[in-house]
Amino acid sequence: MPEPVRQPPPPGDGASSLGRAALAQLVTKASDGLCIIDAQRHFVYANPAACHMLDRPLHELRGTDFLAGIPESERETAKVRYTAQLDGMADSYSGQIRTSDGTVREIVYSNFAMTIDEKPHGIAMFRDVTAPRGAARTAAVLAQTAAQLVGTATTHEILAGIARHAYEGTRAVHAGIAVMGADHRLAFGGFCGHNGSYFGTGCPGWASLAERPPQDMVAAMTAGTITTGSVPGKAIVLPDARAVWQGDPVMAEVAAVTGDGWQVAVCLPLAWANRVIGLLGVCLPAGVAGPSEAELAFCTALADQAAVAVINARLTAEAGRAAATLERTRLARDLHDSVSQALFSMTMHARAAELTLARIDAVGTEELTQSIADLADLARGSLAQMRALIFELRPESMGEEGLIGALHLKAAALAAGEQTPIRVTGPDQLPERDRATEEQLYRIASEALYNVIQHAGAACAFVDVTIDQRARRVTVTVTDDGVGFDPATAGGQGSGLVTMANCAEAIGADLEITSGCGSGTVVAVSMALADIAARSPGA
Template sequence: MTLLPFAWAGLPEAAPDGLAVVDSAGRFVRINRAGARLFGRTETALIGTLSPFLFTPEVAPEPVGLFDDGPSEQVTPWALDEGPQREFAYRVQQAPGDPRLAVVTFRDVTEERRRQRRIVAVARSAAKLASQGSLSATLDALAREVLQTDALAGVQILTVDESGQGLRIMGSAGFQHWPDFFDRLLECRERGASLLMLDALTDSEPKVVAHRWETIQTDPAWEPLREYLGELHWDSFASVPLIIRGRAAGVLNAFFAPGQIVSTRTLEFLTAMAEQAAVAIDYAALMHRERDVVRRQERQRLARDLHDSIVQQVFSISMQAKSMEVLAQRSTSLPADAVQRIADEVGLLSRTVLADLQAMVHELRPLSTTQVGGLEEAVRALVDSTTNRTGLRFRLFMGQGLDGIEGEMAEDVYRIVAEAIHNVVKHAEAGKVEIRIGVRDQRLRASISDDGRGLTSPREDIPGHSTGYGLQTMTERAERWGGTVTVKPRKRSGTIVQVSVPLTAGLPRAGASVEITGTWTPPADTKGQAS
C-alpha cells in the first residue's frame, strides 16, 4: 500500500476539533483554525488573550490519549461576543519539552449537554408529578425545569379555567407576579394585539415567532404589558398547547434569550414538557372528581344512616309523647305504671339517639390526624368512643412508623378504619374486634377483624362492588395511594378487613386493585345494603 505524502507540520490545522497551546497564565500561545472558529474570533485576535481553560505547570501527563473520553475531561462555558453562551469540553496535557506550556484539545458540547439536560428534565419532571403537594407547585417546578434546562429568559404555564372561557397562570419562572396581568392582556387584545397563545389553543398546535420582542416594542397595542414583558431579556417566543384527550387545556409559553434559535429539537423538548404539564393537570382534575364522588357517597350514607336510626328513633319518641297526650286527655289521673313505662322508653330512645349522633359527629370530625399523636391517637380515640357507646371490646396493636403517616394519607387511613368499625357495629353482631396497624416493608398495613356473623359463600351480588357505600368508599380511599383493601371471612367466625398502602409515593394516584371474597349478609332490617 502506497501512502501519499503527508505534512505533519500541518496536522493541527487539519484537526476537526479545536487545538491550542496555552501558557501557565492560561493565555493562548497558538490555536488552530477549528479552535478559532469555535471561539468566534480570528486566530490572530485570540493570541495573547486569556483562555477559559484551567492549567497549572504541576499537572502530570494524563494516562489516557488526548482525544479519548475519560473522567479527566472538563467542561467550561464561553460567552461569545454575539449570541448565546456555549459550552466547551476540553482536556489538558503538558507540552513535551516545556512544562510552562500545555496542549489543549477542545470541542463544542453545547447541544450535546443540552440534550442530556432535557432528558434529565423530562425524567425529573415526571418524578415531581409524584412529589409536589399541589398543582400550582408542580407546574411552578416544571416551569423552572424548562427555564434552567434551555437557559430561557422566562416560562409561563397557563390553563383553561373551569368555565372553559378564560385562562389562568398556574406556573411560571423568570417573571414577577403581576395581579392584573390578565386585565392588561385583555386590554392589549382589545387594542388589536395578536395573542399567539390563543392561536395555539384554538389550533392545538405550537406557534413560534422569531424576534417577537422587537415587534411588541414597536406595536402600540402592547403598551399595557410592555413593562411586564420588558422585565426579561428575551427575543423569540413559542407557545405550545397542553393537549388532554385531544383537547387543548392550556399553553406553555417560552421566552427565548437573544441569540437562541427555536430549532426542531427545542420544539420537541417543549412539547415533551407540555405533555408533562398536561398529565399533571389531568391528574389533578381526576383527583378532584374522585373526591367529589367520595364526598357525595359519604353524604348519601350519612343520610341513609340518619333515616335508618335517628329519624326512626325520634319518630318513636314523638309517638310516645303522643301516647302521653292521649292518656292525659282520657283521665285527670294517669296510671303510674303507664307513665313509668313511657318514660323508660323515651329515656332509652333518647340515649340511643344521643349515642348515634355522637358516633356520627366523631366520624365526621375525628381527632385531627395532624395533631400530636396523629393517626395513632385518632384511632385510639375512635376505639374508646366506640367502646363507651356500644360496649364492643377492642384489642388494639399499634406498630412502628405511624408517626410518619400524616396529611391526606393519614386522613384516608383513619376513614378506612372508621368505616370498618362502623360496619362491625351495624352488621356483624360481634363482641370483640382486633385492630392492627403498622408500617412494614415500606407499606402501611392495617387489619380490622371481628368475631361476628361473618361472610357467606361468594355470590354474584357482592355488596361493596357497586351498592355498598362504605366498602366502595374504603377501596377508593386506598386506591388514591396505589393501595388495596381486601375483605374476607376469618377461619372460625367473623370477618377481616386488610388494608395495604405503599409509602413510596408522595401524591395520591389512581389505579389499584381491590379483592372482596364472599358476601356480607346483613340483618333483615338493613334491606340488603352493607355499608
C-alpha cells in the first residue's frame, strides 16, 4: 500500500509558538533598551533595560509622554524626529535622556515605525554610552592637562583649565579650585562658570578668601567635613551648600558672586604627601540631588590632576631652590678658601707692620704708621663683612647660629665696615625654631640695618629680640637715632621697605615702621610663637 501523505502542521502551532516565546525572552533580557510609543508620543511598552535607563518601572511609564524624559534643550529636535519616524523614516542618532533624579545619560538611538492594531507606532532601540564616552572625555582631559604640565602654562592657568573641564563635562553651574601654599596662604586658584574662566586674583571672591587662612576657607566650604592638613578622604556632597555658604562669613561673598540657580556643592580634596592642601568644588543646578557616578568619577580624576599640577609646581620651585642652595654653598666655599683667607692674611701683615714700626721707633714715619693702621682697620672690616656674606650664603648657617647669632655677625660686619656701633640683645635661642621663618626675620632686620648705614646718618643703632611669654609672641626691633624720614612719602623704593614688607607677609608677621624727620626710626616685626611652631618641618 502506498505511504500516506503527511500534511504540514497548521499555522500557530509548535514552532511559531516557540518563536514568539524566544522573541519575548530576547526582548526581556536584552541589555539594550526597547520602547514602543504610540502616535500621541505615549509609552505603550518598555523592556526592563529601558525601564532601568529611564529609572522608572513600566506601570509608571505607560501612558506618559516620552518627551518628559528628554532634556528640555533637545525636546524640539526629538518631536521633529518622531514625526519623521512615524512617516516611515528610519534613523540612528545620538541624544540624551534625563532620569527621575535629574541624571543625564548619553544614548545612541535606532528608530523605525511599525503598524500595530492598524495604528502607527514608533519603535526605539537605544544603548547607554555614558560610561564609555565619559571615559573617553576623561582620557582626553587628562591628556590635555598632562600636556600643559610639560608646557609653558602657569599653575593658575592649568587649574583654570581643569575647572573649565569640570564645568563643561558635568551639569555644573560653577566649578572652582583653591589651593593652600607652603606658607599656609591661598596660593593658587581657578574658576569657571557661565561668564567664562578665571584664574588667580581674577577668580570671583578671591580677595575675600585671600584675607583668611585657607584652613578656614576649606572648613567653611565643606561645613567642617574636610580640613587642611588632614588625611584626604572621599568627596563630600553638601545638599544645602548655597544656604550654608550664605550664612558663613568666610563664604558669604563667594555665595553672592556665584549667584542663584544652584544649591548642591560637591567638594573633592586635593592632596600632597597624604595631606589635604586644597579643594575642587563643583556647584550643581537647583533640583539636582547630587552628582551621577560618572560625574563623580570624572571630577575625582580632575581633582587628582589638579593636585599633580600643584605638586609639579612645588617640586619645580623646590628644585630651583635646591640648585640655588648648591650654588650658594659653592660660592661660600670659594670665598672662604680665597678672598676670606686673603683678607685674613692682609690683616696679619698689617698688624705685623704696625708692630715692626712700633719696635724700631723710627722718626718721620707717622704718616706711614697711620696708613698701615688704616689698612689694618680696612682689612678687619672687610674680613668681618666677608664672614657675614659667607654666613648668608651658607644655607645651614641659620640652623647652626640661630637668629640671634646671625644678627650678631651682621652687626659686627656692618659696624666694622662703617664705624657705626650696633648693639644686639636677645635670648640665645627662640623658644620655637624654624629656619625659614628665622631667615625672613633676619632679612627684615638686615634691611633695616642697611637703611641705618646708608640713609640714617645715625651715631648708633640697636637690635633687640624680645619674647613676650604672656602673649606668646617674638618681636625683632631695630632702632636708630638718625635723621629719620616720612614713611607716608618714602614710597619704599630704594630703601628696602618693600623687601621688609614682602618678608613679613611671607611668614604672616606684623611689620610696623615708626619714623619722622629728625627723630630716628624704629622698625618692629612680630609674630606668634605658635605660627613659628606650625611652620617648622616637624609640625
